Amino acid sequence: MEEKLSFCRFCHAFCAIKVSVENGKAVKVIGDKTNPMYFGYTCKKGRALPQQHYHHDRLLRTQKRKDDGSHAAVDIEQAMDEIAEKLQAIIDEYGPRALAMYTGTFSHAYPQATAFAGAFMAAIGSKMAFNSGTIDQPGKPMAVAYHGRWDAGQQLFDDADVWMLVGANPVVSKWGGIPQFNPAKRLHEAKKRGMKLVVIDPRRTECAEKAEVHLQCKPGEDPTILAGIARIIIEEELYDQAFLESDVEGFEALRQTVDPFTPELVSRRADINADDLIEAARIFAAASRGAVTCGTGPNMARRGALTEYMILVINTLCGRWLREGEPVPNPGALLPQPEAKAQALPRPEQVSGYGVQLRVRGLGENASGLPTSALAEEILMEGEGQVRALISMGGNPMAAWPDQLRTFEAMKKLDLSLTLDIKMSATAKLCDYVIAPKLSLEVPSTTQPNENVQFYGVSTGYPAPYAQYSPKVIDPPPKSDVIEEWEFFYGLAQRMGLQLRVHGQNIDMENKPDSDDLLYIIASNGRVSLDDVKAHPNGHIFKDESIKVRPKDDAWSHRLDIGHPDMMQELEQVAEEGMTTHAGYRPEDEFSHRLISRRMDDVYNSSGRDIPNLTKNYNYNPAFMNPADLAALELASGDVVKISSARASILGIVEEAEDIKRGAISMAHAWGDAPENDNQVHFIGSNTGRLTDSTEYFDHRTGLPMMSAIPVNVEKTADPSEI
Ligand SMILES: Nc1nc2c(c(=O)[nH]1)N[C@H]1C(S)=C(S)[C@@H](COP(=O)(O)OP(=O)(O)OC[C@H]3O[C@@H](n4cnc5c(=O)[nH]c(N)nc54)[C@H](O)[C@@H]3O)O[C@H]1N2
Numbered sequence: 181m182e183e184k185l186s187f188c189r190f191c192h193a194f195c196a197i198k199v200s201v202e203n204g205k206a207v208k209v210i211g212d213k214t215n216p217m218y219f220g221y222t223c224k225k226g227r228a229l230p231q232q233h234y235h236h237d238r239l240l241r242t243q244k245r246k247d248d249g250s251h252a253a254v255d256i257e258q259a260m261d262e263i264a265e266k267l268q269a270i271i272d273e274y275g276p277r278a279l280a281m282y283t284g285t286f287s288h289a290y291p292q293a294t295a296f297a298g299a300f301m302a303a304i305g306s307k308m309a310f311n312s313g314t315i316d317q318p319g320k321p322m323a324v325a326y327h328g329r330w331d332a333g334q335q336l337f338d339d340a341d342v343w344m345l346v347g348a349n350p351v352v353s354k355w356g357g358i359p360q361f362n363p364a365k366r367l368h369e370a371k372k373r374g375m376k377l378v379v380i381d382p383r384r385t386e387c388a389e390k391a392e393v394h395l396q397c398k399p400g401e402d403p404t405i406l407a408g409i410a411r412i413i414i415e416e417e418l419y420d421q422a423f424l425e426s427d428v429e430g431f432e433a434l435r436q437t438v439d440p441f442t443p444e445l446v447s448r449r450a451d452i453n454a455d456d457l458i459e460a461a462r463i464f465a466a467a468s469r470g471a472v473t474c475g476t477g478p479n480m481a482r483r484g485a486l487t488e489y490m491i492l493v494i495n496t497l498c499g500r501w502l503r504e505g506e507p508v509p510n511p512g513a514l515l516p517q518p519e520a521k522a523q524a525l526p527r528p529e530q531v532s533g534y535g536v537q538l539r540v541r542g543l544g545e546n547a548s549g550l551p552t553s554a555l556a557e558e559i560l561m562e563g564e565g566q567v568r569a570l571i572s573m574g575g576n577p578m579a580a581w582p583d584q585l586r587t588f589e590a591m592k593k594l595d596l597s598l599t600l601d602i603k604m605s606a607t608a609k610l611c612d613y614v615i616a617p618k619l620s621l622e623v624p625s626t627t628q629p630n631e632n633v634q635f636y637g638v639s640t641g642y643p644a645p646y647a648q649y650s651p652k653v654i655d656p657p658p659k660s661d662v663i664e665e666w667e668f669f670y671g672l673a674q675r676m677g678l679q680l681r682v683h684g685q686n687i688d689m690e691n692k693p694d695s696d697d698l699l700y701i702i703a704s705n706g707r708v709s710l711d712d713v714k715a716h717p718n719g720h721i722f723k724d725e726s727i728k729v730r731p732k733d734d735a736w737s738h739r740l741d742i743g744h745p746d747m748m749q750e751l752e753q754v755a756e757e758g759m760t761t762h763a764g765y766r767p768e769d770e771f772s773h774r775l776i777s778r779r780m781d782d783v784y785n786s787s788g789r790d791i792p793n794l795t796k797n798y799n800y801n802p803a804f805m806n807p808a809d810l811a812a813l814e815l816a817s818g819d820v821v822k823i824s825s826a827r828a829s830i831l832g833i834v835e836e837a838e839d840i841k842r843g844a845i846s847m848a849h850a851w852g853d854a855p856e857n858d859n860q861v862h863f864i865g866s867n868t869g870r871l872t873d874s875t876e877y878f879d880h881r882t883g884l885p886m887m888s889a890i891p892v893n894v895e896k897t898a899d900p901s902e903i
C-alpha cells in the first residue's frame with residue numbers, strides 16, 4: 181500500500197488529502213493533518229472519492245446517441261472525427277456563433293480544460309461562451325463594476341472582530357464568506373477570540389447557530405434590510421469619516437436614498453425585529469475589522485446586483501479595506517504579485533450593453549459574462565444567429581439551469597449536443613455525444629483556480645499565498661477509454677485545422693503536449709514557480725511579509741462609488757414597492773409561500789446522488805418547512821406535495837424543520853430529471869429550477885431570473901401522476 185499526497189476536487193474547496201493506493205487503485209482518502217491551509221479537514225464527499233472513481237455507473241467510454249434515443253459506446257477517436265465534421269458543417273453553414281460553450285462546476289477543478297475550452301472557442305471565432313458563474317452570483321462582478329474595486333483587497337476573516345453573513349452558509353457550502361478552507365475550524369477560532377457574528381437568513385443555519393444576532397428574515401428582502409443597516413450607520417455616524425473623505429464618492433446620494441428605509445419599515449417588510457436590526461448595524465460598525473459578505477440565496481432572490489452593491493457599500497462606509505503599510509495577505513502564489521495599492525481602481529465606463537449582444541430580452545455581455553439563463557432561449561429562437569450546437573463541460577443544464585422546461589425544449593432542438601461528463605446525467609441522456617473524461621485523481625492539477633476566485637467577491641479565494649500541486653495519483657480503470665477534457669478540445673482543433681493559443685502561447689498542434697507542461701504554461705507568470713510549488717507536495721503557504729500595501733499614486737483621482745445612480749434608482753424602486761407586490765412579486769394572496777435555495781451537506785449540486793455513502797441521509801431533496809406551516813396545511817413529514825409557481829409545478833416530499841422561517845420552503849437545487857421521470861420523486865428528488873421563469877423578473881443586466889424566494893403555493897397530492 182502506498183500513500184500519495186493530493187488535493188480533493190469533489191468540490192471547489194480543494195482540501196489537501198492523502199490517498200491510499202493499493203495495486204494501482206485508490207482505496208482510501210483522509211485529510212492531510214500537516215497542511216497549513218486546511219488543517220486535515222475532509223468531508224464525506226472527499227472521503228468518497230474512491231467510490232466516485234470506481235462507481236459502476238461511471239462512464240468509461242464515450243457514448244453516442246442512437247436514433248431510438250438510447251446510447252452506445254463509441255471509440256473516442258471516432259467520436260472526435262464525427263464531431264469535428266459535424267461542427268465544421270454547422271459553422272460553414274451558419275457561422276461560428278452557431279456554436280455555444282457552457283462550462284459548468286467541474287471546469288473549476290481542471291485548469292487545463294478551462295484554458296483549452298476558451299482557446300478552442302477563440303480559434304473557431306465564436307464568442308458564445310457561457311459559464312455557471314452567471315447562474316450563480318453574477319451580481320458580484322456587477323456590483324464591483326458599479327462600486328469599484330479596492331486594489332489592496334479587503335480585511336480578512338482570520339483577524340476580524342466582526343463578520344456578517346447574508347444568505348450564505350459556508351460551514352456547509354465551503355464557499356465564500358468564511359474562507360472555504362476548513363471554515364468550521366476558522367469560525368470556531370474566531371468565536372474563541374471574541375469575534376461577533378451577524379447572520380441574515382430565513383433559515384437558522386449551521387452558521388446562524390453561532391451568531392450573536394440572527395435576523396431570520398422573510399426571503400427576498402435583502403436590499404431592504406441592507407439599506408436599513410446603511411441608514412442606521414449613517415444616522416448614528418458610525419462610518420469611517422476619514423476613509424469616506426479620502427477615497428469615496430456618492431455619500432450624499434446614498435444618504436438620501438436609504439432615508440425611507442427606517443427600522444420600522446424594514447421590520448415590517450422583512451418580518452424582523454427593529455431592535456435586532458439596530459443591534460446588527462451597531463455591532464458591525466462598532467468593530468474595528470471585519471466584513472459583510474453575501475452568498476447565493478440573496479443573489480438569486482432577484483436584485484442580486486443591488487444586494488451585492490449594498491454589501492460593498494456597507495463595507496466601504498465602515499472602511500473595511502486594507503490600508504497603506506498593512507501586509508498583503510495574499511501576494512500571489514501561482515498568480516502574479518498584485519500591485520496592491522491603497523486606492524480604488526478605475527471603474528468600467530459601461531457595466532453592460534457592450535461586446536456580444538444576444539437576441540433575447542435585450543441581454544448581452546456584461547460585467548459577469550454572457551448570461552447562461554438566456555442560452556436556452558438563444559437555442560430556441562429561430563433565425564439569424566441561432567445557436568445550433570452546444571458543448572457542455574462539467575455542467576448539467578437540465579439539472580441546474582433556471583427554467584428547466586425551457587432547457588428541455590432547447591436540448592431537444594439542438595442540431596448537435598455534447599457534454600463531457602462522468603455519468604449519464606439528466607443532460608447527458610439528451611446529448612448526441614457524451615465524452616467520458618478522466619476523473620480528478622487521474623489528472624495532474626494545481627490549486628491555482630482557487631487563487632483566481634479572490635477577484636470574485638468579498639472573502640473568496642485563499643487568504644494567504646497558498647499553493648499545492650497534485651500529480652496524477654492513479655491510472656483510470658483498466659480497459660477504459662477516457663481522456664482529459666483539454667485533450668478533447670485539442671483533438672477537435674487538430675481535426676479542424678485550428679491553432680490553439682493558451683496564455684499567449686501557441687500550442688504545438690503536431691506533437692501533443694503533456695498535461696503537466698500545460699500547468700507550467702498556465703502558471704507561467706506566477707510569483708512562485710510551479711517547480712517551487714512541486715517541491716512542497718503537502719501544499720505550502722509561500723509567505724513574504726515584506727510585501728505591504730503600497731501608497732496611493734500621486735494625484736490619483738479614482739474613488740469607490742457608494743451612490744451610483746443606477747443602483748440608487750433601483751433602491752428607490754425597492755422603497756416605493758408596496759407591501760404586497762414589492763420586488764415584482766405577485767400579490768401575496770395569490771402565493772402563500774416562498775421557495776428558497778439551500779445546499780445539502782452530502783451532495784454537491786447534481787453530483788454525489790448516486791454514491792451510497794452520500795445518500796444514507798437522503799436520496800432526494802426534501803422540501804423543508806416549519807412545523808407550524810405543515811400543521812396549518814394538515815401535512816406531515818413524508819407527505820408528497822405539489823409545489824406550484826406562476827411558471828410550473830413540481831412534486832416535493834415535505835419534511836418538518838424547526839430552523840425554517842414560517843412561510844418559507846427550503847429546498848436544494850439540481851435534483852430530479854426530465855419531466856417524464858417526475859413520479860420517481862422518492863428516488864431522484866425534484867427540480868426546483870422548473871419553478872423559475874427565465875423571462876420574468878430577471879435582472880436586466882445579468883439576465884439572472886428569480887431562483888430563490890420564488891412565490892409558490894403548496895398542496896397535498898396523493899398521486900405523483902397528478903402533476
Ligand atoms: N434553482 C436553483 N438553481 C441553481 C442554483 C440554486 O441554488 N437554485 N445554483 C446555481 C449554481 S450556484 C450553480 S454553480 C449551478 C451549477 O450548474 P452546473 O455546473 O451546470 O451543475 P452541476 O450539477 O454542478 O453539474 C456538474 C456536472 O459535472 C459532472 N461531473 C462531476 N465530476 C466531473 C468531472 O470530474 N469532470 C467532468 N467533465 N464532469 C464532472 C456531474 O456528473 C454533473 O453532471 O447551478 C445553479 N442553479
Ligand SMILES: Nc1nc2c(c(=O)[nH]1)N[C@H]1C(S)=C(S)[C@@H](COP(=O)(O)OP(=O)(O)OC[C@H]3O[C@@H](n4cnc5c(=O)[nH]c(N)nc54)[C@H](O)[C@@H]3O)O[C@H]1N2
Binds near residue numbers: 285347355400475777
Ligand atoms: N455540500 C455542498 N456544498 C456546496 C454545494 C452543494 O450543492 N453541496 N454547492 C456549491 C455551489 S455551486 C455554491 S455556489 C456554493 C453556495 O454557497 P452558499 O451561498 O453558502 O450556499 P447555501 O449553503 O445554499 O447558503 C445560501 C443561504 O441563503 C439562504 N437564502 C435563500 N434565499 C434567501 C434570501 O432571499 N435572503 C437571504 N438572506 N437568505 C436566503 C438559504 O437559507 C441558505 O442558508 O456552495 C457550494 N458548496
Ligand code: SF4
Binds near residue numbers: 190222224
Ligand atoms: S470540502 Fe469535502 S468535497 Fe470539498 S474539497 Fe474538501 S473534502 Fe473534498
Ligand SMILES: [Mo]
Binds near residue numbers: 316
Ligand atoms: Mo455555484
